[in-house]
Amino acid sequence: MPRIGVFVCWCGSNIAGTVDVSTVSEAVKNEQGVVFSTNYQYMCSQSGQDIIKNAIRKHNLTGIVVCSCSPRMHEATFRKTAAAAGLNPYMVEIANIREQCSWVHKDMLTGTQKAIVLTKAAIAKVNLNSPLTPGESPVTKRALVIGGGIAGIQTALDIADAGFPVDIVETKPTIGGKMAQLDKTFPTLDCAACILTPKMVDAAQNDKIRIYSYSEVEEVNGFVGNFDVKIRRKARYVKEELCTGCGLCTEKCPQKKVPNEFNMGMDNRRAIYIPFAQAVPKVATIDADYCTMLKTGKCGVCSKVCTAGAIDYKQKDEIITERYGAIVAATGFNPISMDKFDEYAYSQSKDVITSLEFERLTNAAGPTAGKLLRPSDGKHPHTVVFVQCVGSRCAAAEKGKEYCSKICCMYTAKHAMLIRDKYPDVEVYVFYIDVRTPGKNFDEFYRRAVEEYGVHYIKGMVGKVSPEGDVLKVQASDLIANKQLHIDADLVVLAAAIEPDKSARSLATMLTASMDTNDFFTEAHPKLRPVESPTAGVFLSGACQGPKDIPETVSQAGAAASKVIGLLAKDKLIGNPCIAHSDEMMCNGCSSCERVCPYGAITYVNKEFRMPDRTTLVRRVASVNEAVCQGCGACTVACPSGAMDLRGFTAQQIMSEVDAICK
């Protein structure tokens, strides 16, 4: 006979505020199997857990129900408590009377009644629980980092530092990401390349790190500890191991009119190219969309000039399969498209640019060699207008993003300072909704822009930018002086909102990692597990989880790495025992379960059965591979004979919950 204990938590006033906890613990006293029932202020506290442990020992409990917060919060805690008192941890059920009861209902009577029903359902279920023992699985001691920006590089370096091999997959021909495109970095104004490129070189030279550049993740199978990943190495038509990165081919290539994406399309590159001087790996890549040889079969200049013999026009995409213990998503961000913001005339004038374009414009390695020149006519501008929050904090969801992009206030202050530093004759206006500077030395930095560099900060939004002849007529409002402003600008810079990279969506599907409505990866807990995805073995690094500046990205990258190291350091993983199980006596070997199993966990074996008349019957029956089954339960419903059931969520258990709720 089950002997069940019920423990109702007050959670301070979180539960006790809307649920009369003593009524709940009283009301369930006579439920089937219940031999002990109590309530306490904080069940998760040390003394609360002691109450549970003592009751288990004193009353010989065979199962417990804790009425508390969501099982997603403290199920693991109470399982450990039970185990410490000698009870199988899977003999614990949680009645969620906080998130799904006290917090969503306002009056005491409703809350208490519902809490009683939820508790009764949990009691009905725990009556049918059986002790479970989890299996173990090995850990592949290699990590995969998807994305080779500063987030991915830092994560890989930290993992490699701990002695574990790690692979970086980057879709571009070089690692470096957005940070490689930046000029200076706030709030110190040190040059981005000077602090990034040593890290890129470190990653390339580290014998624990392999870099798969110009590659994409194509398929992910498996689960924590053992992910099988297919990586497509796109044909770059250059043999990576032979290319010396001399760059001769990129000078001789006759196809000169290819928009240079590294410079945001503000100048051209050749069809064979190395994105920038410090690229890692420093290997040329042929752009198949523009290469005359690949398109028409007539040219071959690069092949002729290459002394290393690295050009290979017949190269094909290559698929490699690797096994990893952990995966880190570091897919980063992109500025949003300016298509829907035509009031700023982005599509009408070359002199309306985004902030990332401005970074290239002011970068010594950029299209103008760092000189501030108008993209349209190459003239020196005298008035520059910066527009903040273009698409950020935008209530119209179809136009922009509801969230704050976080980095724009600071980089605009940086841009304004850089201009005023180099060209004191240029007037700089910044239009803002709010200036947000929460960060170490951030507000000081902004104050410097205003006070030392004389940047005109104006609270108000720009309504319209209209190109008229040489100038851009900027109409704006000054909310503090309460007047309309008309400024003739030579250059307008838009602080475009940032959004997750487009590849993140398909990656999330492959990883079965969840995303929020903006396609940022969701963390396992917003405060306490910020670098882990809810999917075990998948970790988050950098702006793919939310807008971040470089210091934050680097610290998050290190945090993700430490979580990966913690996982890879284990020799074995404890599995989930709540998996499918087939009753061989009932199974007729029909294969319905095998067909719906997403993991291929079901195989068939020929099993001998002793018949009552002492003959032997050999029958084909389903057998579940316990290491592969993830416990979704798809097979249990497909099974026509009811032989397949899911441990921890058996049909009987769920039916008993239904009964208790409908009583």
Added chain:
Amino acid sequence: MQVSEYKPRIVAFCCNWCSYAGADLAGNNRLNYPAEVKIIRVPCSCRVNPSFVLRAFQRGADGVIICGCHPGDCHYTSGNYYTRRRMAMLFSMLEYLGIEKERTRVEWVSAAEGAKFAATMNDFVETVAALGENKRLEDLRCKR
């Protein structure tokens, strides 16, 4: 006032990874929905056997809602597709048996959609309440 006296009985099956977390988020954000909704946690919406839905109606539930991850986002890659097909079959059969199709529903609620969870439940309870008690499939032997 007679209408407000009647409280429908709603069973909500929520998958552990998305919808149950969505319901938790509704709680975290203190978004109200009627107490008639009682949630049963299942690992995946595809764990919901049509017999569970039948059982609920037999035992006197007035409405049954199954919530899972959005298509393509299933933690187990494809479970919610099974749910969608199975429940489409079941619901049309239930309608044939006289259970109005408004009493049954499949909804996709992600872990980030606390507001959607609360809104869905508010709407569902209102819809079911308007239909009144479920007498068609209720087994009177199970009645209190």
